[in-house]
Amino acid sequence: MDNKEKILKYLEQNAKYTSKNIADALSLDEKDVKKIIADCEADGTILGYNALINWDKTRRDRVVALIEVSVQPEKGEGFDQIAANICAFSEVESVYLMSGGFDLTVILSAKSMKDVARFVFDKLALIDGVKGTATHFVLNKYKDKGIVFDSSEEDPREMLEI
Amino acid sequence: MDYDRLLSDRVMKIKPSGIRRFFDLAESMDECIALGVGEPDFKTPWHIREKGIYTLRSGKTRYTANSGIEELRRSISGYLLRRFGIEYDFKEEVLVTVGGSEGIDAAIRAIVNPGDEVLVPEPSFVCYRPLAELAGGVAVTLPTYEKDNFRLTPEVLKNAITEKTKLLILPYPNNPTGAVMRKEDYEKIAEVLRGTDIFVISDEIYIELNYTGEEPVSFASIDGMRERTVLVNGFSKAYAMTGWRMGYICAPAPIIRQALKVHQFGIMCSPTTSQYAAVEALENGDEDVQKMREMYNMRRKYLIDFVARVNIPCFEPLGAFYVFPNISGFGYSSDEFCRIFLEKKKVAVVPGSAFGESGEGFVRISYAYSLEHLEKAMTKLEELIEEGF
Incomplete structure (x- = not known):
């Protein structure tokens, strides 16, 4: 891995790391790290910075569906x-082109199952070229973007003399 | 029964460790921000855990050879050669122990006769003195100083050597100071030892956590030192495997033969599951160590920058996962400082005096914690300073 890839890895892991943090971890110059990040932002290697949110902890109702198209x-x-x-639909979170038994994976988040159904029937299925869909609902998220959705926050370490 | 009269004098004379009191106090508080634990916050890398699980599933649940499974001893021998250029024969120069601590105990007991003097640099981890005393030895303190970056100097060593000196402990990279001995520092120590019959136990449990930018050096690799050195290392710190209790000692066969007796009658053999997991760590764990080292380094530099910004003097620690700032300027003893910090801001750091008299005036901050956690704690420290205590 070259330095650019290493820096991107750190940002992918935690976008809140500062250039200084990453420079410290990798024993690089902060200025160089800043420059590499700026270049990546400019050329579209870094497309944006999102927070990874566990919506189950909020009061917002939300269902996520994975649709094979x-x-x-x-x-x-x-x-x-x-x-x-x-992609133009704002409720669509991700669209991937797949190999195998179907062509596109569409990940959708909506308020209710009814909304998902409405999206599939009224929007997705009507797009020219869409031949068929198979909708799967996500029941629980265990891990996303490398982060495990685990509610335990307490430090499991025992106090001992060391 | 009159326990005080009846129980072992030697054991009863040993003082309980000073860290305990703070932990008791901290544990009794709600929402205390701990910076006291000297244990990695990372979990053991999954492939290592999986190897342990696999061997359990396949029924590898019996005792192993007293000195450890051959596969692990071969791996240890291979690792030390590839990493530090030292050769140890896995057949008779490697002993797998229950953590580094048991290795230190077995080595001390193999070397020390009653009345022998054991030189212990301080500040240092609290086990050496009691273990030397349990073996009938007399622990002699070698103070180290901030002005020397807490390295052991040849002058201090030379002045402490008497005809009774049997053993020198070299605890580097150091807990609690984070001090590292470079090759040139070790050379100077070796120069003092050459031509003497003094043994060395080099506790290198933190050797992989080195931020000098240079390859770490093992004392056993210094010219002429191998014959007198017991190298102690293990898996707890580098691979985040504290609970597996896996360590080892390496030394010339005559020393290992004696240490093996202590080990085989007291312990029998190290935990079998842990031994197989340890092989996986040594054979496929380099990348994990590198990742954790980078994270520690990020936190280390954050803390160093922070204490500099709030004008607390601190030498730059280049190893382990501790910083050891000098808090004497605030006018409190390290004990008092820690108590106030805990009571007013609910942050627990460990007083330097818990690691020997020369640790007075310092506190140990562990950075085996996430950056967010450290930032929270340092905000509290800044508040404390601004409030003038």
Whole structure:
């Protein structure tokens, strides 16, 4: 791994690390780290910084669905145009092109199962080129973006003389 | 029964450790921010845990050879050669112990006769003096100083040597100071020892946690020192494996043969599951160690920058996971400082005096805690200073 990749790894792990923190960990110069991050932001290597939120801890109702989508690729456009049409919906969290039995994975978050159903019937299924869908609801999140959703916060270490 | 009269004088004479009192106080408080624990906050890397589970599943639940499974002794021998360039024969120069601590105990008992003097640099981890005394030895303090970056100097060593001196303990990288002995520092110590019959126990349990930017040096690799040195190392700190209780000692066969007797009659053999997990750590754990070292380094530098910003003098610790700032300027003893910090701000750090008299005027801050946790605690320290206590 080169320094750029190492820095990106740290940011992927915790975007709140400062350039100084990362420079300290990697024994690099803070200025160099700043420059690499700025370059990555400029060239789109770093697209943004999100908080990873456990919505179950809030009062907001929310269901997450994973939808398998089969499509008929368009001439000249391949899958890109259909994917772009799906991406345009703000409730869509992620869209991946897949190998295997179906073409696109769409991850959707909505207020209720009914809203998900409405999205699939009224929006997704009507997009040109979409041949079929299979909707799966997420029952629980255990780990996301490398972080385990674990409610235990207490330090498990016993006090001992050392 | 009159226990005080009847129980072992030697054991009863040993003072309980000074850290305990603070922990008792801290534990009785709600929402105390602890900075006291000398144990990695990381979990043992999963592939190492999995190896332990796998061996349990496949029924490897019996005793092992007294000195440890051959596979592990081979791995240890290979690791020491590749990392520090020292050769130990896995057949008779390696003994797997229950943590580094048991290795230190077995080595001291193998070396020390009643009345022998054991030189213990201080401040240092609290086990050496009691273990030397349990073996009938006489512990002699070698003070180390902030002005020397808490390194042991050849002058202090030379002045302490008498005809009764049998053993020198070298506790570097050091708990609680974070001091590191570089090759040139070890060379000077070796120069004093050459031509004497003094043994050395080099406790290198923190050797992988080195932030000098140079490769760490083992005392056993210094010219002419191998024959007199018991190298102590283990898995607790580098691989976050404290609860597995896995350590080892390496030394010339005549020393190991005697230490093995202490080990086999007192312990029998180290935990079997832990031994298999330890093989996995040595064979496939380099990347884990590197990751944890980087995280420690991030926190170390954060703390050093912080104490500098609030004008608390602190030498730069280059090893282990402790900083040891000098708090004498506030006009309190380290005991008082820690008590006030705990009572007013609910932050627990350990008084330097718990690690020997020369630790007076200092406190030990462990950075085996997340950066967020450290930031919280340091905000409290800043408040305390601003309030003028």
